Amino acid sequence: MALRLSTGARSATEVATERILIVGLGGLGVPALWTLARAGAQRKRLTLVDPDPVELSNLARQVIYRSRDAGTPKVEAAARWLAERFPGADVEPHPIALDASNAARLVAAHDFVIDATDSPAAKFLINDTCIAARTPFVYGGVVGMTGQAMTVIPRRTACIRCVFETPPDDNETRSCREAGIVGPVAGAIGEMQAAEAMRALCSQTPFLSGKILTYDASGPARVRIAAVSPRSGCGCGAWKPDESR
Amino acid sequence: MTLTDAQIERYSRQIIVPRIGGLGQERLIAARMLLAGDARDIEAPLAYLVGAGVGAIGVAVAGGQDGFAGEIAAAHELNAGVSVTAADESKGRVDLALLIVGSDAALEVAAEIASYPDARAWVVARLDAPGIITVIPGGSPGGPTVDASMHPAVGSRSEAADFIAMLATAEAFKLIAGYAENPSPSIIEFDGYQTRLRVNP
Numbered sequence: 078m079a080l081r082l083s084t085g086a087r088s089a090t091e092v093a094t095e096r097i098l099i100v101g102l103g104g105l106g107v108p109a110l111w112t113l114a115r116a117g118a119q120r121k122r123l124t125l126v127d128p129d130p131v132e133l134s135n136l137a138r139q140v141i142y143r144s145r146d147a148g149t150p151k152v153e154a155a156a157r158w159l160a161e162r163f164p165g166a167d168v169e170p171h172p173i174a175l176d177a178s179n180a181a182r183l184v185a186a187h188d189f190v191i192d193a194t195d196s197p198a199a200k201f202l203i204n205d206t207c208i209a210a211r212t213p214f215v216y217g218g219v220v221g222m223t224g225q226a227m228t229v230i231p232r233r234t235a236c237i238r239c240v241f242e243t244p245p246d247d248n249e250t251r252s253c254r255e256a257g258i259v260g261p262v263a264g265a266i267g268e269m270q271a272a273e274a275m276r277a278l279c280s281q282t283p284f285l286s287g288k289i290l291t292y293d294a295s296g297p298a299r300v301r302i303a304a305v306s307p308r309s310g311c312g313c314g315a316w317k318p319d320e321s322r
Numbered sequence: 323m324t325l326t327d328a329q330i331e332r333y334s335r336q337i338i339v340p341r342i343g344g345l346g347q348e349r350l351i352a353a354r355m356l357l358a359g360d361a362r363d364i365e366a367p368l369a370y371l372v373g374a375g376v377g378a379i380g381v382a383v384a385g386g387q388d389g390f391a392g393e394i395a396a397a398h399e400l401n402a403g404v405s406v407t408a409a410d411e412s413k414g415r416v417d418l419a420l421l422i423v424g425s426d427a428a429l430e431v432a433a434e435i436a437s438y439p440d441a442r443a444w445v446v447a448r449l450d451a452p453g454i455i456t457v458i459p460g461g462s463p464g465g466p467t468v469d470a471s472m473h474p475a476v477g478s479r480s481e482a483a484d485f486i487a488m489l490a491t492a493e494a495f496k497l498i499a500g501y502a503e504n505p506s507p508s509i510i511e512f513d514g515y516q517t518r519l520r521v522n523p
Contacts, residue, residue: 111366112484134334136400140369143399221339257339260370261492268366268484269515290515294496297457297508298489300517 095121095278098187100175100203102127102151104258105217106193107139108267109274110155114163116275122167123159124187125152128174138260175199180206189274190214193267197244204229204237208313215273215285217266220256224266227289227305228273232314234287239308239315262294323348329403333375346499350375353498356409358382358435359422359487361390363449366484367422367491372397372404374495380416382409382435384427409435416441417460420494421468422487424449426476436468443497446471447490449483453512455490457505459497465507466523482515489517 097113099106102125113121131139131146131154139151146154152170159166175183175194184190184206192203192214200216207214211231218225229236269290273283285302293299307315325344330337333347353376357364361383371379379397383390387408397406419441421432432446442460446468447453456471480486489510497505509520 108366108488115362133328133331137333137336137373137375138370140366140373140400144402255338257337257342258335259339259342259492259495260336260373261367261488261495264366264370265485265488265492268488272484284515292489294489294492296502297506297519297521298455298493298510298517299519300489300512300515302514302516 095189096124096187097121097189097191097274097278098124098126098183099191099193100126100199101193101195102139102155103129103135103193103195104138104219104260104263105195105267105270106191107141107155108264109191109193109217109271110159111141112268112271113274114159114166116271121278122169124169124171124183125155126171126173126175126183127151128172138258138263140260140264175202177202181210184210184212187212189277191270191274192216193270200237201244207231208236213277213283213286215270215283217270219258219263219266222259222262222294224262224292225289226266226269226273226285228277228283228285228287230283230286234315235305235307236311236313236315238313239311240289240305242308242311259294262292265292323352325351329375336374341501342499346501347375349500350495350498351377351403353417354378354380354415355494355498356380356382356416356419356435356438356441357422358384358409358419358431359428360384360424361393363422363424363428363483363487365393367420367487367494368393368397368406369400370488370491371420371495372401372406375401376404376495376498378405378407380407380409380411382431384425384431414440418443418445418494418498419468420444420490421446421471422449422490423447423471423476424479424483424487429472429476433472436472444468445490445494445497447486448476449480449486450477451480452514453480453482453486455486455493455510455512457493457497457508457510459505459507464522466509480512482512485515486512 150172156170444458
């Protein structure tokens with residue numbers, strides 16, 4: 078199902094049964110889930126996808142999990158936390174990886190997707206699947222003390238391939254396992270991703286559609302938002318010939 | 323102090339961040355801090371500070387502690403190695419006070435904490451539009467003052483309020499961990515979500 082962004086904005090309390098898919102329940106997915114829950118999880122249907130179990134090293138930044146959750150699939154621990162803290166929440170946990178065999182089906186069943194993964198391959202899969210299904214999504218990434226977020230409205234705004242073209246080689250990327258990660262930096266980006274989802278589902282234009290937010294905490298906090306244009310060679314359909322003039 | 327194997331495992335992803343390291347983690351674990359604001363604005367910052375291993379956190383909740391018992395219990399569940407108590411039980415030296423001001427009630431609580439003589443460093447976040455974070459490292463001569471951050475009265479809430487609160491939490495984390503060698507007093511001003519920095523204002 079693809080969300081239509083209309084001009085008539087609805088308030089957050091009017092959001093009824095929109096379905097949000099969160100892919101990744103780690104450093105980004107946890108704050109995104111928490112933010113959505115605080116904003117009224119009872120009025121949203123949340124699907125959580127992540128194949129990994131909770132590990133002790135997650136607890137410093139994935140702050141909804143507990144030591145006793147170690148070994149439990151993250152999506153199950155997250156669903157339990159949600160049920161305890163926000164009774165009535167409609168949540169569907171899938172302890173699986175999003176991959177080529179299930180991505181189209183999962184994305185098609187949702188109105189908005191939050192990309193909270195930490196793998197470039199997964200990010201490009203989400204991008205391509207959402208473009209094909211015309212489902213809006215928000216990209217997020219964080220490594221070390223920096224993070225990024227960008228919302229993609231298929232065929233209207235630049236997509237991930239417009240910006241990055243192709244996934245980097247494995248040896249070009251540093252995951253948080255290698256480069257480290259700090260909880261509040263990831264928390265800020267995940268919170269921003271959830272806010273984008275809520276804007277979209279309230280029929281508002283997401284703040285970061287066609288823009289990329291960069292948060293650099295390696296010095297005093299610095300946040301920049303830059304416009305990103307669709308790329309003519311990208312097949313996402315957002316580029317229009319008259320934009321080149 | 324020496325980090326235990328369990329602590330190294332638990333905090334490994336932040337320990338490996340350049341300029342944090344084991345020493346930064348030891349500073350976090352040894353730290354005592356105060357956190358003040360409205361319950362809704364300090365709930366997530368508290369969780370992240372507890373998760374990061376900040377040793378002792380005194381909490382001052384605008385409107386009273388009564389409605390915050392669940393959050394404090396959740397903090398203990400998240401990290402049993404961290405002490406979270408009401409701020410008035412946290413007497414003595416405080417390494418940092420993080421004041422998150424999102425309402426007049428929070429302003430009142432923050433102003434009370436601002437008169438606390440033993441805090442060495444401060445981070446004050448104003449969540450009213452346009453939003454501002456004042457960072458006052460320990461021992462910094464001159465620069466912005468906590469008192470100045472308490473004026474004027476709280477206006478309408480910034481659309482980026484939750485984001486600003488999380489950035490303030492990150493600034494507090496960095497100060498406690500000793501992330502920057504010689505941090506300067508600074509004011510981070512927001513224009514929507516974007517920031518503009520004034521160092522040594």
